[in-house]
Amino acid sequence: MTAWKINLIEAGLPLPDAITLRVPSAPIGFARKLCKKQRVVVGGQVGDISRTVQYGEHILIKSSERWLELLERSPVQPAEILYEDTECLVINKPSGLAVHHAYGHDDDLKSRLQNFLQLRRERFQLAPIHRLDAGTSGAILFGKGKKATGQLGQELMAGGISKRYLALVQGVVDKAGELATPVLAKGRMKAALTRYQPIENNGWTTLLELELVTGRRHQIRKQLSEAGWPIIGDSRYYQRPRVAAGRLLLHCRFLAYRNPVSGRMIEVVSPLPEDFIAELSRLGLPTRDLSGLIRQNTAT
Secondary structure (H helix, E strand, O other): OOOEEEOOOOOOOOOHHHHHOOOOOOOOHHHHHHHOOOEEEEEEEOOOOOEOOOOEEEEOOOOHHHHHHHHHHOOOOOOHHEEEOOEEOOOOOOOOOEEOOOOOEOOOOHHHHHHHHHHHOOOOOOEOOOOOOOOOEOOOOOEEEEHHHHHHHHHHHOOEEEEEEEEEEEOOOOOEEEEEOOEEEEEEEEOOOEEEEEEEOOOOOOEEEEEOOOOOHHHHHHHHHOOOOOOOOOOOOOOOOOOOOOOOOOEEHHHEEEEEOOEEEEEOOOOOOOHHHHHHHHHOOOOOOOOOOOOOOEOO
């Protein structure tokens, strides 16, 4: 089964059109056949070909060999798009994928998204509004076109974009606090602030929720390492054998920003990746749904 949630950009579309917008490698005729053969479920009911989808509804599509082939041809998988409207797109970046083209990386998120838009015959340029290191997973915001990108960039500089992370760190952190050690940025030390809240520990590692107040490069990784709580799997700031997950255990869990045109407040929650959950389980930490810590995807 393939599942995703209807975004604002898809709301109001006939069901086959909504499917091809999310999976543009699928021809419209094939999407219509899926509906006619009752292989699509919307909001818990079989989706009729004439049905109009609504924002927030869940879509399920039963797998077939042809459908899996079309998914493989799509640069972006349906559930990776956490939110989209006419100005913005939030995608769930996997660990290990660079955001931009860079030396040593044959693949990057921006190129995948640009190829995805080309399949949809949308020619405007996308640009990331903030950074995520290649090893960090989670929600990242892209602006559509120069105007939206510029306005979102200004909001970021003004502190209007909220970001929260989950990190698994070495050591026991038993109370909330702030990290305010300066961070090297563009050749000089600059003020940096990260707030943290412990969620659970097993006696030698702690799962933390972190609010990034400033946005310096490697800020969370540097400050946690200097505090004596390096992130597990961080080969740069924590020189220890790699963990079973084989990745940096840092995930951008929550993103909140205001749409630059409508003024609509968007809040997006990115689910924890399976390899992160597996590492929590291996270490005896709870793998229950963590959504109670941060509100689920909403737009108001």
